[in-house]
Amino acid sequence: MTEIGMYGQQETRQRVRPRPAWDYLGIALLGFGLWVLLVESNSFYSSVLATILIWTIATSGLNIIAGLGGYPSLVQGAFYGIGAYGSALAMKWGQPFWAACIEAVLAAGILGLIVGLVFSRTRGQYFAIGTMFTGLVVSLVLSNWQSLTNGLLGINVEFGFGSIDQLNVVIPAAAAFSLMLVRFVSRRRLGWRLLTILEDEDLAEHIGVPTARTKLTGFVLSACVGAVAGVLIAQYNGTISPDLFDYYVGFVMFVALSVGGAGRVLGPLLGSAFIVGTPDLLNLSSGIGLLLAGIIFVVVIIVIPGGFMSAIDAVMAAASRSVRR
Amino acid sequence: MLIQAAVNGVVLGSLFALLAVGLTLTYGVMEVPNFAQAGVITLSAYAMLWLNQTAACPFWIAALGGLVVGGVVSVLTERIAYRFVRTRPLAAPVVALGLLLILDNTALILFGGDHVSLSPPYAGDVIYVGSATVPAVGVALIGTTAVALLALWLFLQRTKTGRAIRAVSQNAEAAAILGIRLERQYIVSFFISGILAGLVAFAYGPMYAVYPYMADAILLNAFVVVVLGGLGNVAGAAVCGLLLGLLESFGAIYVSAAYQNLFGFAVLLLMIVLRPAGLFTNRSRRVA
Numbered sequence: 001m002t003e004i005g006m007y008g009q010q011e012t013r014q015r016v017r018p019r020p021a022w023d024y025l026g027i028a029l030l031g032f033g034l035w036v037l038l039v040e041s042n043s044f045y046s047s048v049l050a051t052i053l054i055w056t057i058a059t060s061g062l063n064i065i066a067g068l069g070g071y072p073s074l075v076q077g078a079f080y081g082i083g084a085y086g087s088a089l090a091m092k093w094g095q096p097f098w099a100a101c102i103e104a105v106l107a108a109g110i111l112g113l114i115v116g117l118v119f120s121r122t123r124g125q126y127f128a129i130g131t132m133f134t135g136l137v138v139s140l141v142l143s144n145w146q147s148l149t150n151g152l153l154g155i156n157v158e159f160g161f162g163s164i165d166q167l168n169v170v171i172p173a174a175a176a177f178s179l180m181l182v183r184f185v186s187r188r189r190l191g192w193r194l195l196t197i198l199e200d201e202d203l204a205e206h207i208g209v210p211t212a213r214t215k216l217t218g219f220v221l222s223a224c225v226g227a228v229a230g231v232l233i234a235q236y237n238g239t240i241s242p243d244l245f246d247y248y249v250g251f252v253m254f255v256a257l258s259v260g261g262a263g264r265v266l267g268p269l270l271g272s273a274f275i276v277g278t279p280d281l282l283n284l285s286s287g288i289g290l291l292l293a294g295i296i297f298v299v300v301i302i303v304i305p306g307g308f309m310s311a312i313d314a315v316m317a318a319a320s321r322s323v324r325r
Numbered sequence: 326m327l328i329q330a331a332v333n334g335v336v337l338g339s340l341f342a343l344l345a346v347g348l349t350l351t352y353g354v355m356e357v358p359n360f361a362q363a364g365v366i367t368l369s370a371y372a373m374l375w376l377n378q379t380a381a382c383p384f385w386i387a388a389l390g391g392l393v394v395g396g397v398v399s400v401l402t403e404r405i406a407y408r409f410v411r412t413r414p415l416a417a418p419v420v421a422l423g424l425l426l427i428l429d430n431t432a433l434i435l436f437g438g439d440h441v442s443l444s445p446p447y448a449g450d451v452i453y454v455g456s457a458t459v460p461a462v463g464v465a466l467i468g469t470t471a472v473a474l475l476a477l478w479l480f481l482q483r484t485k486t487g488r489a490i491r492a493v494s495q496n497a498e499a500a501a502i503l504g505i506r507l508e509r510q511y512i513v514s515f516f517i518s519g520i521l522a523g524l525v526a527f528a529y530g531p532m533y534a535v536y537p538y539m540a541d542a543i544l545l546n547a548f549v550v551v552v553l554g555g556l557g558n559v560a561g562a563a564v565c566g567l568l569l570g571l572l573e574s575f576g577a578i579y580v581s582a583a584y585q586n587l588f589g590f591a592v593l594l595l596m597i598v599l600r601p602a603g604l605f606t607n608r609s610r611r612v613a
Binding site: 070072074118119121122124125126128129130132133134136137140144247251252254255258259262287288290291293294295296297298301302305 | 352356358405406409410413414415416417418419420422423424425426427429430431433434438542545548549551552583584586587589590593594597598
């Protein structure tokens with residue numbers, strides 16, 4: 001991006017908060033705090049927190065295409081599932097754990113490339129419908145390809161880490177890295193280009209942004225990060241079955257992102273904590289829990305359009321105004 | 326076998342078409358992907374069931390009551406939620422999912438999660454078409470769809486309100502400038518869409534079973550039909566619904582029943598690659 005914008009003004013880059021190092025340091029500290037919380041909590045809270053962190057990774061991936069680029073992808077659950085099944089199957093076929101991880105992420109990336117090639121031609125709601133249908137097809141394959149996935153019964157996953165303590169370190173570390181990745185991408189060329197697509201895709205195309213390639217790159221990156229989350233949930237749970245990756249999971253991930261704050265670095269963490277944590281912690285019967293969840297989604301989206309992050313912004317702004325006075 | 330597949334396909338296709346016109350109507354005026362339609366269908370089906378079995382109304386009165394419930398619930402979703410996200414396309418799918426969760430789980434709490442059957446007086450009857458058999462409920466489904474589509478087409482073409490709805494769906498701002506009251510058209514469209522959901526409940530409930538998540542999976546197929554048929558295009562939705570139904574039925578019989586939904590997906594992929602404007606080109610909107 002050049003220093004002088006198309007109207008001869010300084011580019012928007014100048015307005016960005018300086019010293020990005022603080023952001024990364026803050027995220028790293030947050031990750032450390034989450035690790036302490038994960039290790040110190042009792043087993044129930046610890047497992048809820050681990051699930052929240054794994055969802056944070058998946059929704060952070062989604063944040064790149066849906067948050068920065070404004071494309072409502074509802075297929076993130078499928079990449080999550082491919083990460084889980086891909087790594088579990090690769091290990092079953094005798095691959096070492098690290099190779100299985102790479103293969104699972106590659107598999108998701110390739111599917112992302114194919115799906116992206118087709119659906120990045122579509123816009124808005126059409127993109128939502130197309131990606132949601134892709135998620136349905138992947139979950140159909142997972143539940144019906146008996147010889148490969150053992151159908152609805154699911155498969156056992158070989159444990160790839162040295163000990164459960166290692167896994168407890170890796171989960172918060174990976175969550176922190178996924179947040180950093182979004183922070184990193186958002187201030188790089190890919191992030192700026194996605195932002196122009198979010199604002200006005202036709203205009204972006206007009207001033208020379210390669211929109212098709214940008215969307216595809218963003219989508220594939222989202223898919224790969226989603227697969228990492230899948231690898232971790234498979235390791236954490238020890239068994240996986242298709243119902244963990246049903247087609248509505250991708251939808252719920254999109255909701256988590258929107259409720260937390262789409263396009264914001266910490267949005268996925270807040271959204272996942274809310275969506276995954278609330279039903280588990282309140283221990284509601286499934287019907288009433290889902291009914292409440294539905295009411296809360298609708299109210300949050302209508303009342304605070306930018307999600308929790310924008311509510312926090314508003315509170316902080318009010319606080320700093322009153323301090324100055 | 327061939328005739329049976331064709332007959333099954335027409336029944337399935339009628340169902341898709343009936344679902345898709347309701348979606349295309351609300352999508353046309355407001356650009357929301359109304360996933361909550363599945364919840365409206367569920368509540369309407371339970372209303373019919375409750376009226377018929379608990380309140381002991383005759384089946385036809387119960388069916389009528391269910392239709393009204395569908396219409397009212399659908400208008401409520403618009404009044405309570407959708408109208409706040411009209412200008413925010415990214416928020417619409419989230420609100421739609423929230424509404425679907427609310428409606429489905431209201432049904433779950435009120436009526437329980439069991440599969441129950443809605444049985445009209447003609448439930449057990451079977452009609453023979455050559456070597457193939459069609460249950461009477463299938464014939465009722467085809468008939469309901471045909472009548473509903475014809476009535477909707479006449480309404481949209483011939484009445485003042487219908488013309489106003491089409492105007493809003495083509496260009497809401499221009500319609501407002503010309504003095505069309507937008508709010509009224511939104512409410513009317515959602516009411517009609519709710520009635521259509523009620524008709525789906527009336528026709529689909531007896532064929533399978535009534536339970537809280539009865540319509541979730543078929544709704545996705547209906548969205549494929551909406552995309553294929555072009556938005557706000559009732560004729561397109563009807564033709565594409567039939568085509569998709571036939572395709573899935575032949576696929577289920579000759580390839581694999583478990584992957585029935587996959588054929589719809591294949592069509593969607595092909596269409597987006599080959600004909601991004603939809604099968605019935607509609608100049609005011611495009612897919613890609």
